[in-house]
Amino acid sequence: MLDDRKRLVLRAIIDSYIETAEPVGSRTIARKHDLGVSPATIRNEMADLEETGYLQQPHVSAGRVPSDKGYRFYVDTLMEPYVFPGLELRRLQEEISSTQLSPERSIHEAARLLALLTQSISLIVAPSPDQLVFKHLQLVALEDTGILVTLVLHPGVVKNRLIRTKREYSSEQIADVSAALNHKLKGVTYKQLGLTIFSEVIRDFGEIGRALVELILQGLAEDKGEQIYASGTVNILNQPEFRDVDRAIALLEALEQKEHLLSLLGSAAKFSGVQVAIGQENVSSAMQSCSLVTCTYYVGNDVVGTIGVIGPTRMDYARVMAAVEVVSRSLSTLLTDDK
Amino acid sequence: MLDDRKRLVLRAIIDSYIETAEPVGSRTIARKHDLGVSPATIRNEMADLEETGYLQQPHVSAGRVPSDKGYRFYVDTLMEPYVFPGLELRRLQEEISSTQLSPERSIHEAARLLALLTQSISLIVAPSPDQLVFKHLQLVALEDTGILVTLVLHPGVVKNRLIRTKREYSSEQIADVSAALNHKLKGVTYKQLGLTIFSEVIRDFGEIGRALVELILQGLAEDKGEQIYASGTVNILNQPEFRDVDRAIALLEALEQKEHLLSLLGSAAKFSGVQVAIGQENVSSAMQSCSLVTCTYYVGNDVVGTIGVIGPTRMDYARVMAAVEVVSRSLSTLLTDDK
DNA sequence: GTTAGCACTCCCACTCGTTGAGTGCTAAAA
DNA sequence: TTTTAGCACTCAACGAGTGGGAGTGCTAAC
Numbered sequence: 228m229l230d231d232r233k234r235l236v237l238r239a240i241i242d243s244y245i246e247t248a249e250p251v252g253s254r255t256i257a258r259k260h261d262l263g264v265s266p267a268t269i270r271n272e273m274a275d276l277e278e279t280g281y282l283q284q285p286h287v288s289a290g291r292v293p294s295d296k297g298y299r300f301y302v303d304t305l306m307e308p309y310v311f312p313g314l315e316l317r318r319l320q321e322e323i324s325s326t327q328l329s330p331e332r333s334i335h336e337a338a339r340l341l342a343l344l345t346q347s348i349s350l351i352v353a354p355s356p357d358q359l360v361f362k363h364l365q366l367v368a369l370e371d372t373g374i375l376v377t378l379v380l381h382p383g384v385v386k387n388r389l390i391r392t393k394r395e396y397s398s399e400q401i402a403d404v405s406a407a408l409n410h411k412l413k414g415v416t417y418k419q420l421g422l423t424i425f426s427e428v429i430r431d432f433g434e435i436g437r438a439l440v441e442l443i444l445q446g447l448a449e450d451k452g453e454q455i456y457a458s459g460t461v462n463i464l465n466q467p468e469f470r471d472v473d474r475a476i477a478l479l480e481a482l483e484q485k486e487h488l489l490s491l492l493g494s495a496a497k498f499s500g501v502q503v504a505i506g507q508e509n510v511s512s513a514m515q516s517c518s519l520v521t522c523t524y525y526v527g528n529d530v531v532g533t534i535g536v537i538g539p540t541r542m543d544y545a546r547v548m549a550a551v552e553v554v555s556r557s558l559s560t561l562l563t564d565d566k
Numbered sequence: 567m568l569d570d571r572k573r574l575v576l577r578a579i580i581d582s583y584i585e586t587a588e589p590v591g592s593r594t595i596a597r598k599h600d601l602g603v604s605p606a607t608i609r610n611e612m613a614d615l616e617e618t619g620y621l622q623q624p625h626v627s628a629g630r631v632p633s634d635k636g637y638r639f640y641v642d643t644l645m646e647p648y649v650f651p652g653l654e655l656r657r658l659q660e661e662i663s664s665t666q667l668s669p670e671r672s673i674h675e676a677a678r679l680l681a682l683l684t685q686s687i688s689l690i691v692a693p694s695p696d697q698l699v700f701k702h703l704q705l706v707a708l709e710d711t712g713i714l715v716t717l718v719l720h721p722g723v724v725k726n727r728l729i730r731t732k733r734e735y736s737s738e739q740i741a742d743v744s745a746a747l748n749h750k751l752k753g754v755t756y757k758q759l760g761l762t763i764f765s766e767v768i769r770d771f772g773e774i775g776r777a778l779v780e781l782i783l784q785g786l787a788e789d790k791g792e793q794i795y796a797s798g799t800v801n802i803l804n805q806p807e808f809r810d811v812d813r814a815i816a817l818l819e820a821l822e823q824k825e826h827l828l829s830l831l832g833s834a835a836k837f838s839g840v841q842v843a844i845g846q847e848n849v850s851s852a853m854q855s856c857s858l859v860t861c862t863y864y865v866g867n868d869v870v871g872t873i874g875v876i877g878p879t880r881m882d883y884a885r886v887m888a889a890v891e892v893v894s895r896s897l898s899t900l901l902t903d904d905k
Numbered sequence: 906g907t908t909a910g911c912a913c914t915c916c917c918a919c920t921c922g923t924t925g926a927g928t929g930c931t932a933a934a935a
Numbered sequence: 936t937t938t939t940a941g942c943a944c945t946c947a948a949c950g951a952g953t954g955g956g957a958g959t960g961c962t963a964a965c
Binding site for chain 1: 937938939940941944945946947
């Protein structure tokens, strides 16, 4: 569709625009990239590229700027993939796993590093309770009528909740219940919990059982907010496209709509590998001039969450995609290894 | 020191400036507040107030703007305290306690509400591990060599950590250790843990004991970052003084220095009641044009943390102070009641 | 002690010409 | 047919100049 020279020109323009955030003129291209043709020829190519929708002109006497279509083509076929130097890779791997022993921490750390690496906003969706498997359930009697419920879920999430009962139970009673419950629920996923199990629990464990079922039904739905997490929000203020404070506010406020974000990232979870949504490809209105790069991460062979980066459409796709890929892989490795 | 009319003028100027963020002229004051004197008289007063340091003039033909000293006087003696309407108060109380049963959540929710209420950045310092008392310690054997340590600390903080041992232990062994440890540590504060206890634990509980001591020594120091928490950072972008993106960035980046923040808020913890640090009174350089309003919160009679609000020196002190006071009290009540 | 009057200051918004980067078109060269 | 030099044209950005307006301080009269 596009001949070789047009591709070269388009790529040169996008590379340059990504770097400088300034509209790119024909002279600049002729000077920086040695295409062996004069600015006039490049102008002709640029006019064609604009006509076919790959470029745009902010105003008639300015240079050209890539359109969403241009970026899409760039990402799909033009750009040169970025490869992290081995050294940096190892340092990264190390930093992620340095927050020893707590998967939740590791996930947060991964988000922080991703934001740092890309100088953009990073998002991370923690494993959804639905997919988790009961690994252990422990009840501990505190003084009075409080019972601490500790749920250990696979992979590596620990949740604590306090429930209160009307009457007091002895530690022994609670230990018994704990053991029995543990036996009943071990290896079951949240999704598999159905009315059958719930009614059995209520029947067999009376007041505690009821409180527990209630906890499970409502308690884990409520923390959708904790399930998604943004890091490095300050970074976008450094991007020239967000020097306009109002635009920055619009985006940042959109990011506080956790459910909204979740659905945004959720749609990427169906595919494997690094996904890119450019500008208008995003449904979210506040993100029409942003791109979203996402990748799922794993425990073993199961997709458990998504990480992503949000930046202006003029982001360094090669670098961001590499960073997302690398962080997702490091995280997967880490979570898989220490189960 | 200041006669009545000067106080009235100063108060009128500060009220007006807080509302409009525009330098205040003599005519404005004469028109809006019925002081029964002409602008010329007010001009004289204003000149005096400037000379004594309560006001400043951005340039000679502009109105006056309060100085830090002016704000200080305003906060200490001039302003009319704001009282929340009962309805709003009850709604607030309700919203804070709606995140049932988890103190950590309540604290986060309090921060969110405080930010919403003041349209500023809210900060919250969660109870420091040092002050916490062991309430319960539970070890649970997971498969392989993993042992889940659940620490229940008073007031209401639950921490989970995973430790790994070289050899496997049976659930019974671990339950025994758990019971013994629990007995030994119950009621002890972190601060009281000394070498004696540590060496006893290591002696009596071997490998698990050593891992545990290590965990306690390093594990709880490491989460200083989790101990302080900012909410509503987007809000300051709406303040006219932060339309300049670079200033906003400077402040926001300062807020990411968790340790720095901790020391900032920590100094307020020595006093009871609502504390205000205005502009230059703050040591932090990024906060020279901001004020910080803080208040400690309690469990029973023990100070366990601090909440605060950061905004431009031109903040609505009456409202912010009331909000901080109210949220801190609600939080204290909540934490105290469900122990 | 207060106030009207007035000269003065200085920011701000606006206009207007200039500059320069960049374009499209045309016609000649390859 | 493609490329390119040349040229007229466009338009944002910048700076200088200008008028208006808000606000002041001072003075003299009340």
